[in-house]
Amino acid sequence: MAKVKHEAAWYPLEPGETVLDGLLRQGVNVSHSCRAGACQSCMMRAVEGVVPPAAQVGLKDTLRVRNYFLACACRLPDGQALEVAGVGELRVPARIASLTPLSRDVLSVRLETEGALDYRAGQYVTLLRAEGLARSYSLASLPRERTLELHVRLIPGGAMSGWLATEAKPGDRVELQGPAGDCFYVPGQPEAPxxxxxxxxxxxxxxxxxxxxxxxxxxxxxxxxxxxxxxxxxxxxxxxxxxxxxxxxxxxxxxxxxxxxxxxxxxxxxxxxxxxxxxxxxxxxxxxxxxxxxxxxxxxxxxxxxxxxxxxxxxxxxxxxxxxxxxxxxx
Known part of the structure; x- marks a missing residue:
């Protein structure tokens, strides 16, 4: 049986179970959203043990060489042990600057970060609340602008969108992780359609x-x-x-x-x-x-x-x- 160590405790994994599913099943609070390897909100860092290559697909080289991996894509072979840590060092503190309805079901959320966030317009970030709730949103803003802008679709019963629409207020503290994604404009060939x-x-x-x-x-x-x-x-x-x-x-x-x-x-x-x-x-x-x-x-x-x-x-x-x-x- 494979096992994973998280915050000084060992947790057994069932055959074929991902690190994310195993930890969540046993009551460990792990930030996550899509569980499909796309949003990267479940990223962890391996302290000891071997990370399966499939768990690092889509990550930047600078993250892979430092043993970061996606918990939702990490399945350990039988008998293997992996000790993991969080990714707090990759997160940027931020506060909500404004919340503005753009339509009946879309909310503009503007954020001010405490540190610089190097991104390209069109990439996405993961927005995290203090207790670990995470959701990924694309950036509508430009790097030159003072605030980051997210467009949040208001989903009935949505944990993050519901909080932003009804409880959150300017000044509230959050964290950001990222950016990620390759959907952005690259200068060159200015005449291309x-x-x-x-x-x-x-x-x-x-x-x-x-x-x-x-x-x-x-x-x-x-x-x-x-x-x-x-x-x-x-x-x-x-x-x-x-x-x-x-x-x-x-x-x-x-x-x-x-x-x-x-x-x-x-x-x-x-x-x-x-x-x-x-x-x-x-x-x-x-x-x-x-x-x-x-x-x-x-x-x-x-x-x-x-x-x-x-x-x-x-x-x-x-x-x-x-x-x-x-x-x-x-x-």
């Missing part, structure tokens, strides 16, 4: 990426599609129209499945995106964010349409998973 497409709060990273590209002097066309089920699901409409008015190469395309009209197109996001593409999209770069199913589907369709995979940058939003209740009698 850019496709930015997302649904819901997938607009957050796209908003940052578009502004970052424009400030970097990108001259090629930027086609920004934001999709929702109906008009009430759209947000930042006026801000994006004003941005497009200042930059003729930015083409903002809000779209809905039903109830559209006027300047809001009606139809499936995928169909509208494909209709704007040339027969051979040579040199195009794409940034896709939002619902995981939609992102993966559009990524496949763009590849089949002629996009190079290296030019498709995708950030699929994964939902948090239900809390695992500890086994009876666990500490």
């Amino acid at each position: 850019l496709l930015l497409a997302g649904t819901g709060t997938g607009l957050a990273p796209l908003y940052g990426i578009a502004r970052d590209a424009l400030e970097a002097g990108h001259t090629g066309p930027l086609h920004l599609f934001h999709g929702a089920r109906e008009p009430g699901g759209l947000y930042l409409v006026d801000a994006l129209r004003e941005l497009a008015a200042r930059h003729p190469n930015l083409h903002y395309r809000p779209c809905v499945l039903g109830g559209g009209g006027g300047e809001v197109e009606e139809g499936a996001l995928e169909d509208l995106v494909r209709a704007c593409l040339p027969k051979r999209p040579t040199g195009w770069r794409a940034f896709l964010c939002g619902n995981a199913e939609g992102v993966l589907s559009l990524r496949k369709k763009l590849f089949l349409a002629g996009f190079s995979l290296k030019d498709i940058h995708a950030d699929a939003f994964l939902p948090s998973t239900p809390r695992v209740e500890p086994v009876s009698g666990a500490a």
Whole structure:
């Protein structure tokens, strides 16, 4: 039987069980969210023992060489022992600067950090409360701006979004971990056409990426599609129209499945995106964010349409998973 040591206590792992699942099952409070290796909120550091390579997939080289790993992806061979520690040294203290509704179900959360956070617009960070509750959100702000901006979708019964919407207030202390993610603008080829497409709060990273590209002097066309089920699901409409008015190469395309009209197109996001593409999209770069199913589907369709995979940058939003209740009698 494999086992893991956490804060001076040893915990046995069932065959095939991840370090995260084993610790949660036995009542250990470990920060986590997606449990799919994407958000990196369950990151730990190995003090003693060998970390399976699969538990470090997606981490930066600078983290791997220091024995950081993802607890949700770490399965130990039978008989192996691993001693782990937290990642407090990777976290940046912050405080809530403002909480502003952007729509009926999207909240802008602005944060001021106590230390510098080196990030690129479009990357994501993990927001942590004092007791360890963690959720990952993309950054809509630009590095030059004084505060970090997150767009939080308000989910009925959501632990973090519910707290932010009803209890949190400016001045409250939180922590940030990250940044992570490769969905951001890289200067170079300023004439290349850019496709930015997302649904819901997938607009957050796209908003940052578009502004970052424009400030970097990108001259090629930027086609920004934001999709929702109906008009009430759209947000930042006026801000994006004003941005497009200042930059003729930015083409903002809000779209809905039903109830559209006027300047809001009606139809499936995928169909509208494909209709704007040339027969051979040579040199195009794409940034896709939002619902995981939609992102993966559009990524496949763009590849089949002629996009190079290296030019498709995708950030699929994964939902948090239900809390695992500890086994009876666990500490």
